[in-house]
Amino acid sequence: MLQSIRRSAILLLLFLLTSAPAMAGELNLSVAASMKEVINELTGNYEKTHPGITFVKNFGASGALAGQIENGAPADLFIAANSEWMDYLKGKNLVDRKSKKTFAYNTLVFAGSTGKKVTSMRDLVKLDKIAIGSPKSVPAGEYATTAIRNAGLEQQVQGKLVMAKDVRECLMYAELGEVDGSFVYRTDALQGKKAKLLFTVPQKLYPRVVYPMALTVKAATNREAQSFHAYLQGSEAKSVLKKYGFVLK
């Protein structure tokens, strides 16, 4: 009895040890939360035409993803929702400079299910609760804070802001009506069921939302990673991006 327990324990240990290294044909993606649907659709299509390739996808706030990659999380491709965290990894020599490309652009909007009439930044003053992504780590929250500051509304909306852990949580609060509205990307607002796009934040109030993508240094020589990286710049990827409301130029 005891022996058989010991034997199965050893087997289990062996199994755990040998299954740890990444399998061949497995690509690890670290992707900003707002790109979830696009990447799911693209990897789904890619897997169909490239049997043997599987994707391990990690979605989250760009800052958190950068932190994970910095601390050695397995990642072959990184798509961030702003340049800051891409540059941060570039500065640490963790991403391959040559492979850095712009994947897409997005715009910041204000969405909500409130009955109040909200058509411009100035109307925010009338609202009770506004959700933004936590500006320390969520780019959408950073853009939103910049826009609020440049609109001169920082003082007035202080105390109304609820910080969400990523842009999708902002949308969830707006959907449930827990906040009057949220600063989210246009592409998120289009996914909303109850929350509707109330107004587009004027571009002059915040820097352009760029999604840079790059291979990590250790994946830069990996053929499969390179070919998926090329696929993401191709026409199929562009049409999927467009379908979800991203801007390409």
Place this chain on the structure above:
Amino acid sequence: MLSLTAEDIQAILLSLKVALTATLLALPLGFATAWLMVFRSFRGKVLLEVLVNLPLTLPPVVIGYFLLLLLGKNGWAGRFLDAWGIHFIFTWKAAVIASATVGFPLLVRSVRLGMESIDRQLIETSRSLGARWFDTLITVVLPLSIRGILAGSSLMFARSLGEFGATIIVAGNIPGITQTIPLAIYDYASSPSSTMMALSLCLVAVVISVLVLFVHEVLSRNIEKQEAA
């Protein structure tokens, strides 16, 4: 090395306030629940047991989401409270409710253990000498289970300090208003450029937890001695 901003200090104070309030609020209910489960037999006792212990095994994020749906603008409890002008979501009170729900089973478990160790003959004696059930409860059961109550309260306090999953959903993560220590650490940890700030707050969390558990040990030992004397 230890660098705490004004926001961090607020987070620490808020954590203590939330944990203390949650524990004090849960105490009477926890005592009553434990009493029901130890001294009473009734239909549906097993169901009550499962319900009380559920938060122990449910992922806190599930509890948070349920609370959000329940207490939110469209939830039935939320609508009822709204009529009275009470709002919980995104306030520190929501953090208290989240902590109280998650810590409740720990409290009940300890109080129960305390009650179960009471010699039943003492209770029967007090009843046969004419004490009403309520007098027995206050003068016999309560003092004799004080050890379990203290142990349970300190455990629940410690658990409340660490509450994250349910809190971040119902209370949001608003610096200075609902941002407790774990939420502040999460914020720092999601941004690789503030590793030092994250570590400073982690250190504070460790110190507070060790202190609470230390007090918990000392309290239960003192009472043990008293009982032996």
